Amino acid sequence: MRHCLLAAALAALLAGPAAVAADVKEDKAGKGESKRGCHIELDKGDVMVERTDLVLQAGQTVKDALALQGDVVVRKGAVVENVIAFDGDVTVEAGAEVRGDVVSMGGELRLQDGATVRGNAISLGGKVKQAPGASVKGEQLSLGGLEVNGTDLVGSLVGKVMREMKDCRVTMDGAEASGL
Numbered sequence: 155m156r157h158c159l160l161a162a163a164l165a166a167l168l169a170g171p172a173a174v175a176a177d178v179k180e181d182k183a184g185k186g187e188s189k190r191g192c193h194i195e196l197d198k199g200d201v202m203v204e205r206t207d208l209v210l211q212a213g214q215t216v217k218d219a220l221a222l223q224g225d226v227v228v229r230k231g232a233v234v235e236n237v238i239a240f241d242g243d244v245t246v247e248a249g250a251e252v253r254g255d256v257v258s259m260g261g262e263l264r265l266q267d268g269a270t271v272r273g274n275a276i277s278l279g280g281k282v283k284q285a286p287g288a289s290v291k292g293e294q295l296s297l298g299g300l301e302v303n304g305t306d307l308v309g310s311l312v313g314k315v316m317r318e319m320k321d322c323r324v325t326m327d328g329a330e331a332s333g334l
Contacts, residue, residue, distance in 0.1 A: 192322035194220070202324070207242075210234055223316065225261070228252060228269075236273070241316050243280070246271060246288070255292070260312030262298075265290070279308035 196202055199217035201210075208221045212231025219226055219234055225242040228234055230249035237244055237252055243261035246252055246269040255273035256263060262280035265271065265288035274292035275282050281296045300307045 192318055194322055194324045196324065196326040198327055241312055260309065279312050
């Protein structure tokens with residue numbers, strides 16, 4: 155899921171919401187029909203929430219954590235590979251560690267004193283706020299406050315992506331889990 159979510163976030167930023175995920179599906183008559191839509195595939199160990207916050211507690215092991223219209227908090231002692239929040243903030247608390255990448259699209263990324271991100275720290279539509287004792291082993295990218303003619307470009311893009319995701323199809327280990 156990691157590469158899919160990061161690619162979706164960056165594709166949305168660079169090419170617009172229609173590029174988030176396009177599936178080619180066949181209609182019931184057997185004719186090929188191009189139909190744009192979102193598809194999130196969750197693997198075993200992934201956690202996804204919608205319209206609520208996701209708090210990863212000490213002792214909890216998660217492969218990839220995803221929040222749609224909610225914040226993600228990583229507490230000390232949680233084991234997590236990657237974190238992404240669409241239209242939400244991410245906080246990596248003091249002493250907590252993310253083994254891969256952390257992305258906040260439409261929110262801020264807060265790294266408290268003693269927090270560690272072994273991959274990249276990316277905030278699209280907000281800022282990466284890193285305390286002096288926090289560390290990021292990969293790259294940092296903050297892209298917020300980008301306005302043209304009084305329009306927040308990243309904020310507008312996040313809104314469009316979230317509208318596209320309302321018809322998102324979610325599968326878990328190859329079986330349909332739920333619609334958003």
